[in-house]
Amino acid sequence: MTDLEKAADPSKLRRIAIEPVSRVEGHGKVTILLDDQNRVHQVRLHIVEFRGFERFIQGRPYWEVPVMVQRLCGICPVSHHLAASKALDRVVGARRVTRTAELVRRLMHYGQILQSHALHFYHLSSPDLLLGFESEPERRNVVGVLAAYPDIARQGVMLRKFGQEAIRITAGKRVHGTGSIPGGVNKSVSASERDELARALPQVLEWARLGVRMVAELHAKNRDTYERFGTVRSSLLSLVGRDGKLDLYDGVLRARDADGAIIFDGVEPDDYHAQLRENVRSWSYMKFPFIRSRGAETGWYKVGPLARIQNCDAIGTPLAETARQELMATSPGALIHAPLLFHWARMIELLHAAEVIGGLLDDPDLQGHDLTTSGPRATSGVGIIEAPRGTLIHHYEVDSQDLVTMCNLIVSTTHNNQAMNEAIRQVAREYLDGHEPTEGLLNHIEVAIRAFDPCLSCATHALGKMPLWVEIVDARGDVLQRLTRDGERSPG
Numbered sequence: 001m002t003d004l005e006k007a008a009d010p011s012k013l014r015r016i017a018i019e020p021v022s023r024v025e026g027h028g029k030v031t032i033l034l035d036d037q038n039r040v041h042q043v044r045l046h047i048v049e050f051r052g053f054e055r056f057i058q059g060r061p062y063w064e065v066p067v068m069v070q071r072l073c074g075i076c077p078v079s080h081h082l083a084a085s086k087a088l089d090r091v092v093g094a095r096r097v098t099r100t101a102e103l104v105r106r107l108m109h110y111g112q113i114l115q116s117h118a119l120h121f122y123h124l125s126s127p128d129l130l131l132g133f134e135s136e137p138e139r140r141n142v143v144g145v146l147a148a149y150p151d152i153a154r155q156g157v158m159l160r161k162f163g164q165e166a167i168r169i170t171a172g173k174r175v176h177g178t179g180s181i182p183g184g185v186n187k188s189v190s191a192s193e194r195d196e197l198a199r200a201l202p203q204v205l206e207w208a209r210l211g212v213r214m215v216a217e218l219h220a221k222n223r224d225t226y227e228r229f230g231t232v233r234s235s236l237l238s239l240v241g242r243d244g245k246l247d248l249y250d251g252v253l254r255a256r257d258a259d260g261a262i263i264f265d266g267v268e269p270d271d272y273h274a275q276l277r278e279n280v281r282s283w284s285y286m287k288f289p290f291i292r293s294r295g296a297e298t299g300w301y302k303v304g305p306l307a308r309i310q311n312c313d314a315i316g317t318p319l320a321e322t323a324r325q326e327l328m329a330t331s332p333g334a335l336i337h338a339p340l341l342f343h344w345a346r347m348i349e350l351l352h353a354a355e356v357i358g359g360l361l362d363d364p365d366l367q368g369h370d371l372t373t374s375g376p377r378a379t380s381g382v383g384i385i386e387a388p389r390g391t392l393i394h395h396y397e398v399d400s401q402d403l404v405t406m407c408n409l410i411v412s413t414t415h416n417n418q419a420m421n422e423a424i425r426q427v428a429r430e431y432l433d434g435h436e437p438t439e440g441l442l443n444h445i446e447v448a449i450r451a452f453d454p455c456l457s458c459a460t461h462a463l464g465k466m467p468l469w470v471e472i473v474d475a476r477g478d479v480l481q482r483l484t485r486d487g488e489r490s491p492g
Contacts, residue, residue, distance in 0.1 A: 122156020
């Protein structure tokens, strides 16, 4: 039998499953098909949980939505909370919220960016980077980092704590708060709350600077590996501020091709659907978005920190912009596509978030009392925000009875779906092909996935036919019958 025939008949190939993918939010698995020479024939990232938020919020009053949709996730609930609020601002006629409301929302959001980036880098990814991709699995975790690098582990914990405090102060609690509402916010920040955060900020800034320096040094020591590992060229997508600078809360959509040329720019949130389309595939609950003008095969792209800091013209805070220039200097005149460089970009954004928070705390309007606004009603709204993991789109339609009739969510991890699949295929070809798989080699696949900081539970919103099936078994465990979603049956 030829290799091509084996590839056409997966039953003739050896199947290895990495299940579950560890140190990520949500549930997923990777399947690898190998022949008898251990040559790689297929690698896929499967999302195996289904959430269905796009359907079950239909029929709910629109004012419930910002609180409901954040239940998608316990790691990035603020991002969904704010994206939904921004979309529904349009429904209540708030074309622009009050200055105090925007400041409070921005403080909430940049607190979320800071805490999420700290969680992902220090708790989930640093074990690979600091201890080694093939280090002992029982040691390759945050406890192992704490034992080997106690100061670094402590800095990660304290950075995340600071971000969570910013969320608690603005949203009411650290997880699943209620601070943002359609048309504004329900509370401002008191002087004592401002002072609480301000006292901790100098130390947070120093820890953030140390984090950027640490990742830059890791890159310098492992440059060849970092720049080659899982690298696949693609387009980039993100929000940018209306002045072209990095803005994680608001702005317009910009996309570049793999060489850095602009594909589109200045696209208002309401017009996202004119530029983006979504595909579904039978083996995953996660959608596959693409840039409409490029088509499904070549129009996929990356989002997230590495896309954002290259897509913008500059970062508007001095420490982060200096750090951005240092990263960009590693690839003069060309875009950076290496997944492991997401970590460096992530830490630059963490530093930027700390700087932005400092500026917000200095603004007296943060203690203002003008919290909400409204105007002529609309029947639909789109809210786009840059979540820690990348561009997050919420789109709602609301009827005359104030009930949601349509919801479309395109979340950060969904945008990165094809990019993650391409990255793990590249890693498999380089590290697994022709070798007997070991735990350490298989961890290379997970390292590539973790570089994107995926939130798999957020991303499970397939359209169309769901790949669902049921097996009926007897008391001995023998399969009597299999039923698929469309009613087809097969004997056990």
